[in-house]
Amino acid sequence: MIAVEERRLKGILKNAVAEVLEEHRDLLRDAVRESLEDVALVRAIQQGEKSPITSRRKIFQHLERAA
Numbered sequence: 241m242i243a244v245e246e247r248r249l250k251g252i253l254k255n256a257v258a259e260v261l262e263e264h265r266d267l268l269r270d271a272v273r274e275s276l277e278d279v280a281l282v283r284a285i286q287q288g289e290k291s292p293i294t295s296r297r298k299i300f301q302h303l304e305r306a307a
Contacts, residue, residue: 261268
């Protein structure tokens with residue numbers, strides 16, 4: 241009897257989650273996008289920590305040449 245109720249509850253929960261994802265797809269997309277941006281930022285910071293220190297002057301020279 242309990243197994244039947246658990247299966248029924250699981251089915252109801254699956255349907256509810258699927259319905260929420262369909263109705264609010266934009267929220268899921270935004271959450272995934274923000275997560276990917278966070279991962280990219282962490283990787284950039286880690287890579288920056290491994291690179292040699294550069295002077296402010298050299299950074300601005302590079303930016304001026306790129307503009």
